[in-house]
Amino acid sequence: MAAPDATTMRAAILAAPGEIRFAEVPLPEPGPGQVRIRLEGCGVCASNLEPWAGLEWLTYPGEAGGPGHEGWGIVDAIGAGVRGLALGDRVATLSGRSFAGYDVADAAEVVALPEALAGRPFPGEPLGCAFNIFRRSDIAPGQTVAIIGIGFLGAILTQLASDAGARVIAISRRQSSLDLARRYGAAETIAMDDHWAIIDQVKRLTGDAMCARVIEAVGKQWPLDLAGELVGFGGKLIVAGYHQDGPRQVNMQNWNWKGIDVVNAHERDLAVRLRGVREAVAAVASGRFDPAPLYTHVYPLDRLGDALDDTRDKPDGFVKALVTCG
Template sequence: MQTSTLKESKETSAGAQSLPSTMEAAVFAEPGKIEVQEVAIPQPAEDEILVKLEGCGVCASNIPNYEGRDWFNYPMEAGAPGHEGWGVVVKTGRRVTKFKTGERVAMLSYKAYAAYDVAKEEAAMKLDDKLAGKPFPGEPLGCAINIFNRSDIESGQTVAIVGIGFLGALLTQLCKDRGAKVIAISRRDYSLEVAKSCGADHTVPLHDHWEIIKEVKKITSEELCDRVIECTGKEWPLNLSGELLKNRGKLIIAGFHQDGMRSVNIQQWNWKGLDVINAHEREQEKYMEGMREAAGAVAEGRMNPEPLYTHQFSLDETQKAFEHITQRPDGFLKALITFS
């Protein structure tokens, strides 16, 4: 393709990389419509690095941005709201000391549906040689670690995971590695098969409220669960999760997206004496701690995300990627936008 050839020639010079002045980026132009536009390449501030992206994960939390909500403004900034990027450092700000060009990194940034993005020095981490050539969407992998750590899982406990997408599958792996018994509850037959491949001891379709409770009681000999991790972000499964917990159990809210309020059964939560843990971190350093631990978990085999990356799309196919994540065709779990 001629455009690609021209870009490659602009990016290569004798002995060093010559950066282009523009790049391609996905733009959420209006609800349900994503365009790829040529925009100015970002320039790193004194404490930032510029990263040529190898890829960016497509996050379910971006679905409201794609579908549209009254409180969003369109068009959104180029590359936004991509936040699961990884790639190679191509330029550093004057005050940056921890990174140099050519190093492979994962980072927290917010316009990563693009060929390049910038990140603060403290919001990036080097990727170990053991991860060479592997996709590493650091934010969701770190998120899984942080949720797991907040869940206080112990060997021998019974843990129900409600909603087996990418996050639920990773949490299944981590809970099994810790020695817990896992009951995976999810809507799609495909998701339940993924849960089995990740080590789930039991699978239950997320269909009928009372049948699910009945099945979990049967599995646990009427004792119910020590922990329930809710990953769907939806109201009904959140209330179902409270039903599945034994007295003084812990309800971990892992999925909750920016699409409005929820009505929950506080009376039940109070009666059972449940600990309710909102497990998403908001502090940057906590995110980074999770990402660093995730890199170790992947390198050591405690967490294996690669089989869960079911679909890869080019930047030009970002619209198609979001059609997949909203429609969830059979066989879909996690999409990556990748760059050659």
Template sequence: MTAQIPATMRAAVLHGRRDLRFEEVPTPSAGPGELLIEVTAVGVCGTDAAEWAHGPKLFPIDAAHPVTGHHGPLTIGHEFAGRVVAVGEDVDAAWVGRLVASCGAAPCGRCALCREGRSNVCRQYSAVGLHRPGALARYVAAPVASCVDADAWGLDPHEAALVQPMSIAVHAARRSGAAPGDVAVVQGVGGIGAFLIHVLVDLGARVVAVDLDSARLALARELGAAETITGGAASTADLLTAAWGEELPVFFEVTGSQRGMDLAIDTVPMGTTIVAVGIAKTPAPVDLGRVTVRELTLVGTNAMVRETDLGDAARLVAARTGRWDAVAAAPLPFEQVVDGALAPIAEGRPPAVKSLVLPPV
């Protein structure tokens, strides 16, 4: 079953550093195991902004991707939602017409890592909008296994695009081992930190949020943080220590900054797990001696496991349906993606915790 689909479509195509062009490109088709989705909203994240401002480093523009084979200008957009208009081979036609949220992940599904439930570190991993054409366009093709029925959760066409970043937070929480009743520090109430607070509160943890911005701290309280602390002050470390007492199971470092990681390692009590959620922009020294003698655990977290994290993420977005405006403002028109999202995010002045963009008309 296939809707009437045009042969070409408008798309936001990255050609190189600060070179995003609105172009007419061929409309993709749904391959085996895939859905063709008419996009309703796309999230813009720090990765998109960094690739636009300082790349390409991750995007396969200058060299072919080893899995997808894509080489050259790339339609960006890896956080997205939309209506299914066609299905590929071996996909149930009942998907047509449904609103779906997608994480865009495309692991091989066959290797030992995928079978162990670690598809996010599959050696043959690729992702829509990162390693193959993405969703800043009218249509996008994505694996059905990387999509969740957003209609079933009562999500609207815009907030459904929040499921992907929520799944990143779900995975980070799982990696931490946080349990109900635990104290958990979230340092950095940004695009993932805000979702992480929501995940941890739902888990039953007592969240202590740290940020430099008073508005972000107010958002943390709205999302359920039990305590908020202003970061970067002389008193920050003392306030943190007082907030958790003698035991702190987990500290999420979401800023990706040297200062943030140093604060975590210097202040947490013995036995704490520190989860490095934010991606550091440059290599930085770590006091491994302190990590060793205080028996700290440093944990990395990458993307999400679509098989386990995506469904939980949809449930968590649905738990606040209609109340995400404090996190994600009204979506920007397609033509404003650079001036309204990519540029301000790259410059450290994001217009919202999460920026959403509409597809082209």
């Protein structure tokens, strides 16, 4: 970390696959239109795992603070031309170097956090992602919605879909994940252990109609295959899992025959991403949704490697890891 008058800060650097080193690096200075954020913490995302494991198209070492992109903290320096933000404002940021003491972001990439969230962790990027996925899913009362993969995103989507009046069928590997889905409103749960048995069970639960919406939230080939089988005629398959480890194959004959819509729910438009974060801020601040029980594992920055390993290995009860930076 850095004192207010310091010229350096401590930052994590992904030096090589499976190797984190820590270094004192220059304290970043905001340029025009930017703010500097004294980070309180940063969430660990499943998308961090491929760089952690090693991808052939990545170069190492990575930049200081990367690939942390779920940060929140306090604005402590402001560049020229910034309007609407002040020193001391608490914000969530969409910047990508937040495994560090400080990060710099365009002012347009941060969302102010209200007093109702004071002292509470707020990884805005994944929370906003969940709300954007929910909007893209176009869920209506009375629909049957299957959610494949009940982790952080899956649990949030379970509650949002249930609150919208849908009947949620949660499908996941671990019993603790299925128990979590029940707590967040799932009407039915199915162990993700046998492809054809799952299909048969969903047929029984829906009277052969299958599901109006299927959200795939794992990011692997088999869950994507399963999702295509579970969606009903004219339904929607929503790809919420982050598929970054190579090409996928799909059963296009099945998708054509059913006439389904396929939605890739990963947003890249900044305005849409910010909309999701603001919707999450409003929901959490009002008490409509409480993500706190999902923050199951908290680590100091010096244990970032352990946080990444646990995000990969998912020890008992694991849902989401946060790293404290301040």
